[in-house]
Amino acid sequence: MSTAVTESPTAAPAAPAASSPAATRGHVEITDVRKTFGATEVLKGVSLTVPPGGVAVIVGPSGSGKSTLLRTINHLEKVDGGYITIDGELVGYRLRHNKLHELREKDILKQRTDIGMVFQNFNLFPHLTALENVIEAPIVAQGRPKEEARKRALELLDRVGLKDRASAYPRQLSGGQQQRVAIARALALNPKILLFDEPTSALDPELVNEVLDVIRELATSGTTLIIVTHEMGFARDVADTVVFMDEGQIIEQGGPQNIFTNPREPRTRSFFSKVIEPAFNI
Ligand SMILES: Nc1ncnc2c1ncn2[C@@H]1O[C@H](COP(=O)(O)OP(=O)(O)O)[C@@H](O)[C@H]1O
Ligand SMILES: [Mg+2]
Secondary structure (H helix, E strand, O other): OOOOOOOOOOOOOOOOOOOOOOOOOOOEEEEEEEEEEOOEEEEEEEEEEEOOOOEEEEEOOOOOOHHHHHHHHOOOOOOOEEEEEEOOEEOOEEEEOOEEEEOOHHHHHHHHOOEEEEOOOOOOOOOOOHHHHHHHHHHHOOOOOHHHHHHHHHHHHHHOOOHHHOOOOHHHOOHHHHHHHHHHHHHOOOOOEEEEEOOOOOOOHHHHHHHHHHHHHHHOOOOEEEEEOOOHHHHHHHOOEEEEEEOOEEEEEEOHHHHHHOOOOHHHHHHHHHHOOOOOOO
């Protein structure tokens, strides 16, 4: 990373919080979200704002609730308290007589088309080619004409560097290529936000960068991104906000320059001291 971020009286004004000044959609507001599994409260009142086009990177120890939080954002998990809005619209619920009522399945699915998600294990359909994986949701969920969906899918596969592998099946692709197809598939619905849950954790080390490079490009494109990762160098490069979670709570959040060099909370400091290699320079 460049060192041009040091503050000086002549420095240019700070960049706006959102990555892309043109971004107008994908404002995520998470308010006091709680989630309990059995007797265990795994989200203990989480609040987080991500502005349109913003890039929030969530880090924290295993079991701290990162995946559960992501899954509440597209209502793969119901919340037990609090609420989430995207561009002012409640996720998974509607408000009636001052009470939240869960949406019908059909409306949940429709709402979910605004929220792309990329999983650790790619989750591609094994019996469909790369192209077929990307056109499936636009055709089935959005009723797009096949030819239009195909054209757009080829553009997206090109964007992730895989236009020439459009007719390959997942088993014929490396993990990095499969994950790039999964990203193209998530983009195909033109989502307001994209959620990434440890997108490189299942990859061999030499394949990590090709996936991170695609996400880096997205980070400047104006789509709101919320990314759970253990790749601290990547977090430092792309995040507007780094969020540290532990035991179901956000312990601390801030710009990468601040939080990595000068964490306030002992728990944040202790976590970074374990996961950041000594050669990691801010
Ligand atoms: N479906 C589930 N049923 C019961 N417990 C769960 C379920 N999903 C997650 N948990 C528990 O919730 C806690 C947080 O999990 P998770 O959100 O996956 O954490 P992280 O992604 O930070 O590793 C863990 O203790 C986990 O065992
Ligand atoms: Mg997880």
